[in-house]
Amino acid sequence: MASIDVWFGGIISINEVNNKVNNKGKKKMKIVSGLGSVDEYIPYVKAGADEFFCGYVPYEWLRKYGVFLPLNRREVVCCQVQIGSRSELKILGHMMEKYGKPIQITLNSLYYIPEQYAIIAEMIQDCMEIGFDTFIIADLALLNYIRRQGIQCKVHISGEMAEVNRPMMEMLDSFDIERYIFHRKNTIEDMRSCIDERKNKSTEYEAFILNEWCHFTGAYCNSLHCDELPHLCKVPYELKRIEKQTKNQIGKRMEEPMWKESQEETFHYQTGKTGCGLCALKQLQKAGITHLKLVGRGNYPSFMQEDIKQLKRAMELSEDIENENEFRQEIRYKIMNGSCSQVCYYREEIENAD
Amino acid sequence: MIENGVKDLPSSMVSCLIDGEEAQILELGMEGFIFRIDNRIEDIQRIQVNYFFLEDSVYEERTLQEFQVNEIEEKEFFYVIEIKTNDNEYRERTGRLLREYGKYITCKSMDDSYCASEIAGYPVEFDETFMETFEEQRREWFEERKLVEEDKKQWIQVMNNLELAIAIDRPDRYTSYMEKDWEDYCKYYWEQQNLEWHPISKKKVGCIYIGNTFCHKLFPKEKELFTMMEKARNNGTQIVVVFSYLRDCYVETTKRLLERLEEWCTRYQVVMEIVVNDLGLLQLLVGKEKWFKISLGELLNKRRKDPRLSYKLGYEQQASLLKENALNTKEYQELLDSYGVQEYEYESCSYPIKLNNRKAHLHFPYYQTNTSQYCTLYAKCHNGDRGKQKLVKNCPYYCREWVFLYPKHLKMVGYYNTLFGLDDQILKEYTILQAYVAQGLTRIVSNLL
Numbered sequence: 001m002a003s004i005d006v007w008f009g010g011i012i013s014i015n016e017v018n019n020k021v022n023n024k025g026k027k028k029m030k031i032v033s034g035l036g037s038v039d040e041y042i043p044y045v046k047a048g049a050d051e052f053f054c055g056y057v058p059y060e061w062l063r064k065y066g067v068f069l070p071l072n073r074r075e076v077v078c079c080q081v082q083i084g085s086r087s088e089l090k091i092l093g094h095m096m097e098k099y100g101k102p103i104q105i106t107l108n109s110l111y112y113i114p115e116q117y118a119i120i121a122e123m124i125q126d127c128m129e130i131g132f133d134t135f136i137i138a139d140l141a142l143l144n145y146i147r148r149q150g151i152q153c154k155v156h157i158s159g160e161m162a163e164v165n166r167p168m169m170e171m172l173d174s175f176d177i178e179r180y181i182f183h184r185k186n187t188i189e190d191m192r193s194c195i196d197e198r199k200n201k202s203t204e205y206e207a208f209i210l211n212e213w214c215h216f217t218g219a220y221c222n223s224l225h226c227d228e229l230p231h232l233c234k235v236p237y238e239l240k241r242i243e244k245q246t247k248n249q250i251g252k253r254m255e256e257p258m259w260k261e262s263q264e265e266t267f268h269y270q271t272g273k274t275g276c277g278l279c280a281l282k283q284l285q286k287a288g289i290t291h292l293k294l295v296g297r298g299n300y301p302s303f304m305q306e307d308i309k310q311l312k313r314a315m316e317l318s319e320d321i322e323n324e325n326e327f328r329q330e331i332r333y334k335i336m337n338g339s340c341s342q343v344c345y346y347r348e349e350i351e352n353a354d
Numbered sequence: 355m356i357e358n359g360v361k362d363l364p365s366s367m368v369s370c371l372i373d374g375e376e377a378q379i380l381e382l383g384m385e386g387f388i389f390r391i392d393n394r395i396e397d398i399q400r401i402q403v404n405y406f407f408l409e410d411s412v413y414e415e416r417t418l419q420e421f422q423v424n425e426i427e428e429k430e431f432f433y434v435i436e437i438k439t440n441d442n443e444y445r446e447r448t449g450r451l452l453r454e455y456g457k458y459i460t461c462k463s464m465d466d467s468y469c470a471s472e473i474a475g476y477p478v479e480f481d482e483t484f485m486e487t488f489e490e491q492r493r494e495w496f497e498e499r500k501l502v503e504e505d506k507k508q509w510i511q512v513m514n515n516l517e518l519a520i521a522i523d524r525p526d527r528y529t530s531y532m533e534k535d536w537e538d539y540c541k542y543y544w545e546q547q548n549l550e551w552h553p554i555s556k557k558k559v560g561c562i563y564i565g566n567t568f569c570h571k572l573f574p575k576e577k578e579l580f581t582m583m584e585k586a587r588n589n590g591t592q593i594v595v596v597f598s599y600l601r602d603c604y605v606e607t608t609k610r611l612l613e614r615l616e617e618w619c620t621r622y623q624v625v626m627e628i629v630v631n632d633l634g635l636l637q638l639l640v641g642k643e644k645w646f647k648i649s650l651g652e653l654l655n656k657r658r659k660d661p662r663l664s665y666k667l668g669y670e671q672q673a674s675l676l677k678e679n680a681l682n683t684k685e686y687q688e689l690l691d692s693y694g695v696q697e698y699e700y701e702s703c704s705y706p707i708k709l710n711n712r713k714a715h716l717h718f719p720y721y722q723t724n725t726s727q728y729c730t731l732y733a734k735c736h737n738g739d740r741g742k743q744k745l746v747k748n749c750p751y752y753c754r755e756w757v758f759l760y761p762k763h764l765k766m767v768g769y770y771n772t773l774f775g776l777d778d779q780i781l782k783e784y785t786i787l788q789a790y791v792a793q794g795l796t797r798i799v800s801n802l803l
Contacts, residue, residue, distance in 0.1 A: 038378075059369050059376055059404050063413045068658070068672045077366040077406055078458050084365025085376035087432075090392040094431045110656040111680040139656075140633065141680035144689045162654070163599035163727065167634035185727045187745050190602035215741050216773070220568075220599075220653055220725035223660040223773075227408070227458065228474040228667055230466035232660055232723055236481055237758040237768055239734055242488045348744035 029285055031311055032206060033304065034297035035103065036081045038092050043301060045099045047308035052103040053136055054297065055082030056089055056127065061119070067226055069113060071120070072106045073138075073160060073218070074297055075225040081298035082106075086126070093131040108138035108158040110219065117145045124153055134178065137161070138219070143175050159183035159208065159293075160218035165190070166197050179204035181293065184275075185217050188283045188349050195288035206291035207284050210307050211299070213275025213343050269303050271310045271336060277345035278311070278335060279328045281318045283353075284346075310335055324353060356436070359383035360452055368451060371402040372435075379403075382452070384445050386421070386438035394433050398423055401437060405447050408454045408473065411668025416443050476665045480763040488757045488767060488803075495765065495778060498551040508784045509553035516787070517797040518554065519561035519594065519715070522582065524572045524770075525751060531562075532581055536589045547802045552781060554800070562586055563799055565596030567631055567652050567699075568725045568772040571749040573598065576611065580618065587622065594627040599653060599727060600634045601745070609638060619645035629699055630654070636693050649697035649715065650690060652722060655681060659703045659723045661766045661775040677708045687712065699799070702780045706789065715797040716790055719781050720774040729771040731756060769803050 030050035035041060041052065055072040067075040074081040083089050096103050105127055107120060124135060124146060137143050138158035146153065156179040157164075157172060164182050172180075180203060182191050195205055214221070215233045223232035272278060275295070284292070294311060296304050314335050321327040328350070332340055344350055359381040368379050370389055381388040387403070401418045421439040461469040470476035485491040501509070520543060522531050531539055544555035564582055566572035574582065579595070586593045595615065600608055619626050624645075630636050631651035639648055657679045663669055680686050681698060687710060697713040703721035728743035735752040737743075758768025765776040780786050787798065 057366065059371070059413075062366055062406070063404070065675065066411065066413075066668060066672060068666075068668070068675050078364055078408065078455065078462075080362065080364040080366075082366075085369055085378050087375055087377040087391045087393075088365070091390070091432045094392065113675065113678045113680075114683045117683060117685070139680060140689075141683050141686035145683070145685050148685055162633050163601065165600050165602040165605055165632070165634040167600075167605060167637035168632070169634075171633055171637040185743070185745075187603075193602050213741065214726075215730055215743070216724035216726045220722070220772075222656060222658060223723045224658070224662060224666055226666060227462075229470050229476060229662055229665060232662070232773060234466065235760060235764065237760050238484050239756055240484070240487055240759040242755055242757055244487055244489070343741065347742065351744070 027285075027290060029281075029289060029315065030291045031294055031308060031315075032104075032291050033294045033308055034299075036297045036299070036301075038083065038088050038095070040301050040304065041092060041095050041101075041103075042099065043305055044308055045101050047305040048312040049101065049294070049308050051101060051291065053106050053293075054092075054103060055106045056123075057082055057084060058086060058123070059084070061123075065116070069116065070109055072108050073110075073225065074106075076227045076298075078227040079298050086130075089127065089132070090130055096131065102134065103132060104134040104136050104156055105132050106136045106158075107142065108136050108160050110160060110222065111139050112142060117142060121146050121149050121151060124151055128153055136181070140172075143172075147175050154178045156181055156206070158218075159206075162219050164194060166194050169194060169198065169203075173201075177203060179206055179291065181206040182208070182289075183218060184208050184214060184345060188280060188287050188346055191284070191289065192287035204290045205288060206293050207277070207289045208275070208295065208345055209277045209281070209284075209292040210272055210294045210296075210311060211275050212295040213345055269306055270339065270341060271307065272341045272343065274341075275343050275345055276341055278314045278331050279344070279350050280346035281314055281331075282324050282327055283349055285318065328353070356381050356383035356386055356388060359388070360455075363455065367406045367408075367455060369404045371400075371404070373399050380434065382448060384448055386424075386436065387448075388434060388436045390429075390432045390434050392432050394426070394428070395435070403444060403447070405451045407450060408458055408667065411671070414447065416441070416447055418444055470665070474665045474667055476662065477763065481761040483762045484759050485762060488759060491759060491762070491767070492803075493548055494762075495776060496548040496552075496781070498548070499782070501553070505784065506553060508788075510556075512784050512787045512791060513554060513557045515791045516557075516795065517560050517592075518557045519563055519592075519797055519799040520559050521563040521596070521717075521799060521801045523563065523566040523596070523801070524753065525574075526754060528564075528574050528578050528582060532578070532585065536585070536591070543800075543802075549781075549802070553784075554781070554798075559591070561592035561594060561797065561799075563594045563596050563629065565629070566598055566770075567596055567629065568598060568722060569729065569770045570598045570601060570604065570727070571729070571746060572753075572770065576614070580614075583618065587624070592627070594629055594649070596629040596631075596651065597635055598631050600632040601727065605634065605638075608635065612638060612642065616642060616645050627697070630695075636695070639694065643694040646694075647696055648694045649699055650681075650695050651699050652701050652717060653725065655679070655698060655700060657703070657707070659701070659721050659775060661704070661723070661764045663704070673705060677706055681710045682708060701801075702777045702786070703775065704777045704779065706786075709790070709793045709795065711794070714790075714793075714795050715799055716787075716795055717799045717801045719777050720801050720803060721777055722772055723766070723775055724773040726771050730768065731758070731770055734758075767803065774803065 032051040033049040035052040035054035057071050134154040136156045136158045138160035159181040361381045377389045377391040379389045403416050418441045424436040427434040461472045467478040471478040544550040627647045629649045629651040631653035700716045701721040702718040729746050730740045732746045733743040734740045753770040760766045
């Protein structure tokens with residue numbers, strides 16, 4: 001592999017230089033993809049993913065706690081959504097060594113019970129021995145515990161932890177955070193404000209870009225996610241009045257027939273069908289986002305590969321087209337083929353821009 | 355080659371231990387299975403197969419009494435090994451697992467409700483019954499019950515050990531509170547909920563929680579806040595100011611408000627309780643402990659909450675795991691102590707909770723299950739779709755008129771940006787509060803909607 005010397009005394013490859021900075025001098029954002037099993041790693045790398053995140057739940061944990069007190073937020077048993085054994089983790093470790101695309105282990109349950117913290121700390125150390133040194137954490141108690149134990153792993157703050165704001169980051173900085181993942185309901189304006197204030201820090205920032213938009217916020221979602229029952233947000237509901245008689249008619253539009261909410265379940269691929277922020281790529285980059293989260297642990301691998309490729313194409317378009325409106329048009333026609341899902345992560349920004 | 359083997363079963367449903375090393379099963383059949391492992395194993399001594407039986411929600415293990423290692427294939431990153439066995443127990447359990455998994459896949463491919471009904475026995479037919487209005491729903495939930503004298507005495511006794519607070523948490527309540535005489539307001543508060551008959555309503559309200567835990571747009575305007583605080587001070591009512599999550603765009607405004615609250619406390623030489631539902635706010639309060647007593651709010655007191663918990667397979671066996679959460683951890687308590695957190699806000703959520711050993715307040719009878727900073731009600735009323743959300747800047751307060759009603763049997767409601775479950779048992783059984791008092795509970799907070 002060709003390499004060049006750089007002033008800082010290290011040697012980095014030309015590819016790495018190209019990856020870090022694009023031809024317009026902006027830092028290139030990286031694609032971070034969910035991984036549901038070992039078998040998905042190589043195809044996703046080939047499709048263009050730069051980094052991965054996956055859950056690891058050993059049998060001992062499942063036997064003891066099932067999915068009542070899960071290790072991470074993929075709280076199901078009947079689907080392959082995470083790495084299920086130490087041997088699989090070692091296999092993944094070997095793949096990571098060869099392909100060089102890092103993998104973060106997701107430990108993003110909202111809380112654990114006292115006896116679990118020591119077990120998780122031990123597990124983290126074991127993962128580090130195998131070669132996994134980065135963990136996505138959503139529970140402040142866990143973060144506090146592992147740092148108090150002197151565990152020097154890298155930490156990414158999960159989008160499921162809490163509201164993200166400048167003082168929150170200031171508080172968490174004392175725990176030595178490598179990356180903050182903005183949650184699904186952060187505006188780009190708030191992201192920019194948080195990042196701007198921290199220009200002298202080397203922290204990385206990740207934002208959601210594709211799939212699994214939720215009606216509610218992960219950090220405040222305490223209901224069941226399990227195999228046998230639908231998520232609480234999917235239970236049928238009706239918009240009704242508080243009282244029969246109302247004096248004011250607030251929101252006349254409510255009297256109009258409601259738009260159809262849930263599309264019929266279809267199994268064909270559509271980019272961003274369950275959540276999409278592609279139109280906002282340029283704005284995210286300008287705000288200082290360094291990594292883009294492509295959610296989908298447990299999705300069909302062929303869909304995920306297509307998602308990665310589509311995201312890569314969209315990022316290339318973003319590099320080629322300066323004008324934001326023109327870029328959005330191109331996304332709709334070239335990436336969405338004119339059939340935008342309308343399930344927007346960054347609705348406000350797009351509406352304002354349009 | 356495994357005859358009629360089933361491939362790609364989730365590792366959480368079936369896995370194996372090969373001489374103590376966990377490995378993934380790639381194909382499972384009645385005669386044996388194929389697994390992969392990262393290192394070459396020359397002489398396997400012991401094989402354990404771990405099964406998950408969905409219907410009982412339990413894991414069971416089987417150590418094979420006899421087996422043959424048939425074939426080993428070397429791949430780039432792992433070894434693939436085939437095991438054959440005549441172990442009868444293995445066959446029996448494998449058969450059961452495949453049957454249950456097959457049933458699950460068939461049900462799931464129909465739809466979620468069918469699956470819930472077939473697998474968990476969830477009464478999907480009840481999901482079609484809704485009330486017409488929230489008022490009607492509340493009337494049914496809080497219908498008057500005749501209490502025998504002994505029960506009345508017990509309620510009075512338990513309430514003697516507790517301070518009673520009410521949440522004044524939305525614009526119409528701010529207005530009523532400011533307009534009405536304090537005693538009239540309290541009477542109106544219980545009557546409006548059809549709970550004026552309940553023994554709890556007979557207790558004098560000693561404390562008010564001003565502000566909203568779940569929605570930042572429902573925090574009172576500054577002038578309203580200070581007017582309410584003045585009124586409460588004049589009435590001798592304890593004031594608790596409740597802050598929700600803190601959007602970054604409101605950080606500066608919040609800092610200024612905290613300064614004004616501090617000035618107010620200094621002027622009257624009173625310490626004010628602040629409920630914090632945001633880590634950033636906790637950071638903003640560092641160094642302000644002189645006038646503010648900090649309580650950790652419900653949004654940061656995370657635990658599993660769902661009105662359908664009893665339908666979850668295995669709930670009875672594992673329910674005891676739910677009583678504790680991160681706040682019962684010594685190290686975390688110490689961290690929160692260092693941020694000046696002295697009190698904790700809990701919610702009554704239909705199962706017993708182990709309080710931590712700090713001062714605790716219990717909110718009842720509703721418990722939050724889901725919240726969105728982008729208001730779901732606004733999205734539905736304004737955009738016609740609950741999912742078409744964005745940050746609400748100019749809120750028209752659709753929540754004054756509209757709610758999301760849920761199937762009657764679930765006892766839940768979608769109010770403003772949040773889903774709430776109702777724990778009506780706490781209103782029926784005084785023993786629940788008695789048990790919390792025994793744990794050191796000092797205050798209950800009515801969060802009636």
